[in-house]
Amino acid sequence: MAFILESFHSALILIVRLDAELLNIMLLSLKVSGSALISATIVGLPMAALLALTSMPLKGFFLNLMNTCMGLPPVVVGLFIYLMLSRSGPLGFMGLLYTSTAMITAQFVLALPIIVALCHSAIVSVDPVIRQAALTLGATRSQASLTVIAEARYGIISAIIAGFGRLMAEVGAILIVGGNIAGYTRVMTTTIALEADKGNFELALALGIILLGMALLINSLLLIFQRRAIVRK
Amino acid sequence: MKRVYSFGSIVCLLILLLSGNAFADxxxxxxxxxxxxxxxxxxxxxxxxxxxxxxxxxxxxxxxxxxxxxxxxxxxxxxxxxxxxxxxxxxxxxxxxxxxxxxxDFVIIGSPDDPASIKGLTSAVDAFKKIADYQTVFVSRGDQSGTHTKELAIWKRTAIDPAGQKWYLEVGQGMEKTQRIGNEKRAYVLTDRGTWLATKDQLEMEILMEGDPVLFxxxxxxxxxxxxxxxxxxxxxxxxxxxxxxxxxxxxxxxxxxxxxxxxxxxxxx
The missing domain is CATH 3.40.190.10 (Periplasmic binding protein-like II)
Structure with missing residues (x-):
C-alpha cells in the first residue's frame, strides 16, 4: 500500500511547484465543468419549476425521460455531440469540434437531466401550505411560485452539487469531443487517463488526488451557501 | 440580494475565462x-x-x-x-x-517461459500458428489500430480465424493497456517496439519473436x-x-x- 503514500507525496510536490501547465489544466477543468453546470442550471431550474408547479401534457413521460437520462453513458453523449459537430455533421460549419465549447456542450447535456430531475423533486417536496399561504397573503401566481422555489433552495443546491460531481469526474464525453489536445482541451480527467495509458500510474493517482482536492474546495463553498439557506429558513 | 451578486460574479469570471483563447496559426x-x-x-x-x-x-x-x-x-x-x-x-x-x-517494427512478446515455444522461429506466421495450436492466450488490441490491422493481416496468412476462440482476447484498448493485460494473463501480444521499449521495465515479459520482414x-x-x-x-x-x-x-x-x-x-x- 506504499503507493498511496507515494502518490500523496507526488501530489504535494505537484501542488507546491504548480507549474503553468498543471495550472492551465486545472483551470480548464473548472472552466469547462463550471460553464456547463451554470448553463445547465440556468436552463434546468426553470424547466424543473415548470414541471413541478404547472400541469402540462406528457409531464410524467418527460420526468421519466429526465430521470432515465441521469444515467446517460458519457461516451454515448460524446459520440452524439461529435457526430453533430463533425465537419461532415449538421453543425460542422461552426468549426467547434476539439474546442472547449464542444466539451462544455457535451457536459451541459450530461448535467441537464440531473439538474432538472433533482430540482424537480426538491420543488415538489416543499410543503403545499407555503404556496397557499403566499396566495392567501395576496401574492400573484408567479410570486407564489418564486416563494416555493426559494423554499426549495436547499435541495436545489444539492442538485447542483450532484451535477458538479458528475461533470468533474467525467472523462468519456470530453475525450471524444475535446480530443485531449495539450494546452487546448486537456483537462484533469483526460490527463489522468493519458498518464494511466502511458503507465505513469503514480502521477495519474497524484493528479486524481489534486482533482479530489479541487472538488472538495468547490463543494465546501456550495455547502456554505447551503447552510446559509437553512439558517434563513 | 448579496447572493445574486456573488452568483453574478461567478458567471462573469467564467465568461472571462471562456474568452481566453487567442487566435494562432x-x-x-x-x-x-x-x-x-x-x-x-x-x-x-x-x-x-x-x-x-x-x-x-x-x-x-x-x-x-x-x-x-x-x-x-x-x-x-x-x-x-x-x-x-x-x-x-x-x-x-x-x-x-x-x-x-x-x-x-513490431515484435511478439510474451512470458519468458514461452508455453507455445515460438522462440527461435523466423516467421511471424509460424509463430501465430503455434500459438493457435497450443491454444495459449493471445491478447489482441481489437480496436482497428495500425497494430491490430497488422495482427489481422498475419492471422489471415495463417488461415486461422482467431475471432471467438476462447484463448483469443480482444480488449479494444491502447497498446500500453493491451501489454499490461497480456502481462497479467501470461499471454502473447503483438506490440510495436517503441511501446515495448518504453514500458518493458514494468512488465514480466520478453521479446520472443522479431526480425520477420512482415513485422515492418x-x-x-x-x-x-x-x-x-x-x-x-x-x-x-x-x-x-x-x-x-x-x-x-x-x-x-x-x-x-x-x-x-x-x-x-x-x-x-x-
Whole structure:
C-alpha cells in the first residue's frame, strides 16, 4: 500500500511547484465543468419549476425521460455531440469540434437531466401550505411560485452539487469531443487517463488526488451557501 | 440580494475565462497513440513550431479512428501507420500527398517461459500458428489500430480465424493497456517496439519473436484532400508534411530518445 503514500507525496510536490501547465489544466477543468453546470442550471431550474408547479401534457413521460437520462453513458453523449459537430455533421460549419465549447456542450447535456430531475423533486417536496399561504397573503401566481422555489433552495443546491460531481469526474464525453489536445482541451480527467495509458500510474493517482482536492474546495463553498439557506429558513 | 451578486460574479469570471483563447496559426493533426505516448511529438513539434510559426494540435487515437477523423474532415493532416489502408484512402480521394516518414517494427512478446515455444522461429506466421495450436492466450488490441490491422493481416496468412476462440482476447484498448493485460494473463501480444521499449521495465515479459520482414511498421503522413473538405488548412498541412520529410524533420526524428534513452523511430522519407 506504499503507493498511496507515494502518490500523496507526488501530489504535494505537484501542488507546491504548480507549474503553468498543471495550472492551465486545472483551470480548464473548472472552466469547462463550471460553464456547463451554470448553463445547465440556468436552463434546468426553470424547466424543473415548470414541471413541478404547472400541469402540462406528457409531464410524467418527460420526468421519466429526465430521470432515465441521469444515467446517460458519457461516451454515448460524446459520440452524439461529435457526430453533430463533425465537419461532415449538421453543425460542422461552426468549426467547434476539439474546442472547449464542444466539451462544455457535451457536459451541459450530461448535467441537464440531473439538474432538472433533482430540482424537480426538491420543488415538489416543499410543503403545499407555503404556496397557499403566499396566495392567501395576496401574492400573484408567479410570486407564489418564486416563494416555493426559494423554499426549495436547499435541495436545489444539492442538485447542483450532484451535477458538479458528475461533470468533474467525467472523462468519456470530453475525450471524444475535446480530443485531449495539450494546452487546448486537456483537462484533469483526460490527463489522468493519458498518464494511466502511458503507465505513469503514480502521477495519474497524484493528479486524481489534486482533482479530489479541487472538488472538495468547490463543494465546501456550495455547502456554505447551503447552510446559509437553512439558517434563513 | 448579496447572493445574486456573488452568483453574478461567478458567471462573469467564467465568461472571462471562456474568452481566453487567442487566435494562432494552427493545424490539427490526427495521429496514433504510439507517437504521443512515446513522447515523439513532444520532441519534434516544438522544433517545427519554432521553424515555421505554425502550431500543431495533436489528437492521438488509434489508426482507424485517426483515418476516420481525416475522412470526415475533422483534421488537417493525418500521421498513422497502416500503409495499405492509407493508400486505399488516398485512392478513394480522401487524402493527398502521402509520404513515408519513418518506421520501427513490431515484435511478439510474451512470458519468458514461452508455453507455445515460438522462440527461435523466423516467421511471424509460424509463430501465430503455434500459438493457435497450443491454444495459449493471445491478447489482441481489437480496436482497428495500425497494430491490430497488422495482427489481422498475419492471422489471415495463417488461415486461422482467431475471432471467438476462447484463448483469443480482444480488449479494444491502447497498446500500453493491451501489454499490461497480456502481462497479467501470461499471454502473447503483438506490440510495436517503441511501446515495448518504453514500458518493458514494468512488465514480466520478453521479446520472443522479431526480425520477420512482415513485422515492418511504416509510418506515413498525408493531407486531407481540400477538394473534399474546403475548410481544411491545406497549405499549412503541406508545410508540416514537407518539414517532416525534409532533412531538418528527419534529423529531429532521428534525434528523439525516449525517457530510457532508446531510439524508437528510424526516419526513412524519400
Amino acid at each position: 494552427s493545424i490539427l493533426c490526427a495521429s496514433t497513440t504510439s507517437t504521443e505516448n512515446s513522447g515523439l511529438f513532444g520532441h519534434i513539434l516544438p522544433i517545427f513550431e519554432k521553424d515555421t510559426g505554425i502550431e500543431v494540435k495533436l489528437v492521438a487515437r488509434g489508426t482507424g479512428a485517426a483515418l476516420e477523423m481525416g475522412r470526415r474532415g475533422d483534421a488537417d493532416v493525418v500521421f498513422v501507420h497502416a500503409k495499405e489502408q492509407e493508400l486505399e484512402a488516398v485512392a478513394d480521394g480522401f487524402f493527398v500527398d502521402r509520404h513515408d516518414v519513418m518506421y520501427n 511498421n511504416q509510418y506515413g503522413i498525408m493531407a486531407v484532400n481540400p477538394e473534399k473538405h474546403s475548410h481544411v488548412k491545406y497549405e499549412q498541412a503541406m508545410t508540416f508534411i514537407k518539414w517532416m520529410i525534409s532533412d531538418t524533420g528527419q534529423t529531429a526524428i532521428d534525434g528523439f530518445r525516449d525517457k530510457l534513452g532508446n531510439s524508437l523511430f528510424i526516419p526513412n522519407a524519400k
